[in-house]
Every structure is written in structure tokens, then in C-alpha cells.
Amino acid sequence: MDERKIIHIDMDAFYASVEQRDNPQYRGKPVVVGRPEGRGVIAAASYEARRYGIRSAMPSLRARQLCPELIFIPGRMEIYKEVSARIHRIFHEFTDLVEPIAYDEAFLDVTRNKAGIALGVDVARAIKRRIREEVSLVASAGVSYNKFLAKVASDYRKPDGLCTIHPDRAEAFIARLPIEAFWGVGRVTGRRMHELGIHTGADLRACSQDFLTERFGKAGLHYYEFARGIDRRPVEPSRIRKSVGCEETFARDLTTLEEMTEALYGLSARLNRRLDRTGFRGHTLTLKIKYANFRQQTRSRSLKDELGASSDIFPLGETLLRESGAAGHPVRLLGLSLSTPAADNPAEPHEVYRQLELDF
The missing domain is CATH 3.30.70.270 (Reverse transcriptase/Diguanylate cyclase domain)
Known part of the structure; x- marks a missing residue:
């Protein structure tokens, strides 16, 4: 080949x-x-x-x-x-x-x-x-x-x-890379890598697969293979849509439950419009909260029955908001997203979406 x-x-x-x-x-x-x-x-x-x-x-x-x-x-x-x-x-x-x-x-x-x-x-x-x-x-x-x-x-x-x-130069190239250049290594993971003494591709390659998976879960296998120049993923012309969501950064911090609930209602309406436009359905609703100090919190609830455009998203989102304990703390951003589509169940039919049709 x-x-x-x-x-x-x-x-x-x-x-x-x-x-x-x-x-x-x-x-x-x-x-x-x-x-x-x-x-x-x-x-x-x-x-x-x-x-x-x-x-x-x-x-x-x-x-x-x-x-x-x-x-x-x-x-x-x-x-x-x-x-x-x-x-x-x-x-x-x-x-x-x-x-x-x-x-x-x-x-x-x-x-x-x-x-x-x-x-x-x-x-x-x-x-x-x-x-x-x-x-x-x-x-x-x-x-x-x-x-x-x-x-x-x-x-x-x-x-x-x-x-x-080139394949014959990949190993030396990877060895010199800073760990932050590796796919999936963001600020938080990069900090954890440094704490473990992993600063470059050469350091990563010296780690065993068990060591990496114990500390980074499934991502550890990817790091292990990337350090050896292995990536089996094909170029995929189309993808299955995995989630639909929306979020809003507010002009001023929200502090009361009433303010947050009102904002959540508007987000629920926007999410429903996107679900109606895409035809997407899913089992998991996730609430994202970003506080004034940029600390981020998420809460999710998965249901047996699917949620979609005809579902009443707001009551479930309101429950997640109350459970979050955000009331009384300055909130700069709220987001709602629906995920875990039926397509993740092989027994269920699914619809394929072009990546360019996703909302950014």
C-alpha cells in the first residue's frame, strides 16, 4: 500500500x-x-x-x-x-x-x-x-x-x-517537540505533564503505555502512539454530528438565580431553534457555567428518552442550574448543549452531517 x-x-x-x-x-x-x-x-x-x-x-x-x-x-x-x-x-x-x-x-x-x-x-x-x-x-x-x-x-x-x-525523519522531529505541541495537550494537561517530568516528545516517548493510560485515561494511548509517530485516523470527508449547543457571555455578571434563570430561558429557546434546524436529537443535556474569575463548571443529565426540538429543554436546564450552586456567585457566561445522539448506539439509524454545516 x-x-x-x-x-x-x-x-x-x-x-x-x-x-x-x-x-x-x-x-x-x-x-x-x-x-x-x-x-x-x-x-x-x-x-x-x-x-x-x-x-x-x-x-x-x-x-x-x-x-x-x-x-x-x-x-x-x-x-x-x-x-x-x-x-x-x-x-x-x-x-x-x-x-x-x-x-x-x-x-x-x-x-x-x-x-x-x-x-x-x-x-x-x-x-x-x-x-x-x-x-x-x-x-x-x-x-x-x-x-x-x-x-x-x-x-x-x-x-x-x-x-x-518525512517518515524517516519523524522520530527525531517528534523528540524535539515541546509537549504543548502534541494534539490534545492544552494548558491543564501540559501542566500535569510537566509535573510528571514530561517536557518534550523524547520525554513522552520514554513513558510506558500503562504509565500514560493510568494518568490520562484513553488519551494516554494517543499520547503514547503520537510520541512514536503513529496516528491511524483516516481523513473523514463527513462526520456524525455529536452535539449542538449555544452559549452567551453577558455584558455584566449575573448574580441572582432569577437573572440566571431568565438568561437560561433565552438560551433554551436558541438551542431549540438550532435543534429544529439540524434535526439533531440526543440524550444528554449539559449546562456550562463560567464565573467572573474564569473558573468553569459543567453539569450534565442523561435521560433514557431522546431530547430534540420538540422537547422542553428549559425545565431540565433549570434543574441543572439550581443543582450547580451558582446562585450568589458572579457568572459571566452560560451555555447549553445537547449530546449523546442515537447515532452512538449502533442499533439506531443515524444521519450524517457535513462538518461545514456545524455552528461555530
Whole structure:
């Protein structure tokens, strides 16, 4: 069997780059997409803004402190969707094995591509050129024999990067990686890794499978295999929708149960509209709470019967809210999501959803 040729394409600072493309006065300046109000959160930051330490998901107030001349631009999701669709049409001119991850990134399996190009790096180079010529945006690309390494490669030389990790060089490359570069290792897991003396790929490779699974559960097996350059996941052109949800960050903290209940009612209505639009049904309702100090709490309840658009989501959400003990504490965000679809039961029929149709 041919060695797989997997490409990971990541649009550089996508939302902010679209705004700089469409508004020449913003080019070369620190620009963020987001709301400047006190409770706003940064959705995307240009590379000029990133030089100040500004990143996505950062509170707007903090971003303004880091860069007083920061330019805030309201998001234009319909425009970003249109641009994303154009980029994905370019992908499909090379292969139909395209797995969208978000509007600004995707995996492509180009082992057997429509253009008949032998080398994956040449396919990636052609895609980058087409995006620049037809959409006037810059993408970074990583090429390797699996998804994990292709993703690592695309992050390696940003912006406008192109990096290939060959099978015979993968082990040495992985050994040098900081542990935070591994898929699934966020801030919390990274801190736990450091406490265990794991700082690099070489440190991770020295750990046994039992050691990692005992401490990280199922994820431990993935870490064990990633450290050895193993990732068996295929590029999946379509995915089964696993959840539908919505959340809201409030202009001021909610402190009373009455305020939180009123906000929850509005979230329940929004969730029902999304369930109606998607036709999704699930067994588990999850309430997400983020407090003023950014501590996060979730509470879930799974039912035997499915919930859907025709279900009364609000009473169950209200029960979860009361059980959370949030009343009396300043709450900055509430979220509701429905998960555990019937599709997770092999005996039940399921509907397949294209990843691009998910709400972001």
C-alpha cells in the first residue's frame, strides 16, 4: 500500500486576514475581530496584534492593555463562510477526501489526487498558490504520512509556512517537540505533564503505555502512539454530528438565580431553534457555567428518552442550574448543549452531517 500523503491546511489569522484584505487601511496594523466592550472576547488576531501577546479567546480588556492602539472590528460571519466555501472548492479540485475542521482549516488526503501530482508537498504548494491567487489570502500547510504530523508541520513555520515531515525523519522531529505541541495537550494537561517530568516528545516517548493510560485515561494511548509517530485516523470527508449547543457571555455578571434563570430561558429557546434546524436529537443535556474569575463548571443529565426540538429543554436546564450552586456567585457566561445522539448506539439509524454545516 502507498504511504499516505496527508496535508493540513491552516489559514493564517483567517478572520483578521479577511478584514485586512477587504480594508487596506488595516494592513500592517494590529487588528482583532471582536467586541471592544469590557466583556468582549477576541475571536481572531492579526499577526501584528500577536506580536503584543494578543491571541484568540483573550478578554478584550486585556488585549487593549497589551496594545492601546489595537483596532477592533466587528465579525462578519457570512463573509467568512463565503470565503471558506471558496477555499474548500479549491481543495476539492485536488481531492474529495477533505475533512473540514473549521472554517479556516482542513485535512486533505492526497495520496491519490485528481491532479496526478506525485509529491504531497507539490500538491500543498499548488493549493497555497491557488488560495493566494484566487482568494488573496495566505495559508500555511503541513505535509506528512498522518494527521498528527501534518498538523504539527502546518504550525511549524507560520505564517505562510510549508513544512514536510518525512517518515524517516519523524522520530527525531517528534523528540524535539515541546509537549504543548502534541494534539490534545492544552494548558491543564501540559501542566500535569510537566509535573510528571514530561517536557518534550523524547520525554513522552520514554513513558510506558500503562504509565500514560493510568494518568490520562484513553488519551494516554494517543499520547503514547503520537510520541512514536503513529496516528491511524483516516481523513473523514463527513462526520456524525455529536452535539449542538449555544452559549452567551453577558455584558455584566449575573448574580441572582432569577437573572440566571431568565438568561437560561433565552438560551433554551436558541438551542431549540438550532435543534429544529439540524434535526439533531440526543440524550444528554449539559449546562456550562463560567464565573467572573474564569473558573468553569459543567453539569450534565442523561435521560433514557431522546431530547430534540420538540422537547422542553428549559425545565431540565433549570434543574441543572439550581443543582450547580451558582446562585450568589458572579457568572459571566452560560451555555447549553445537547449530546449523546442515537447515532452512538449502533442499533439506531443515524444521519450524517457535513462538518461545514456545524455552528461555530
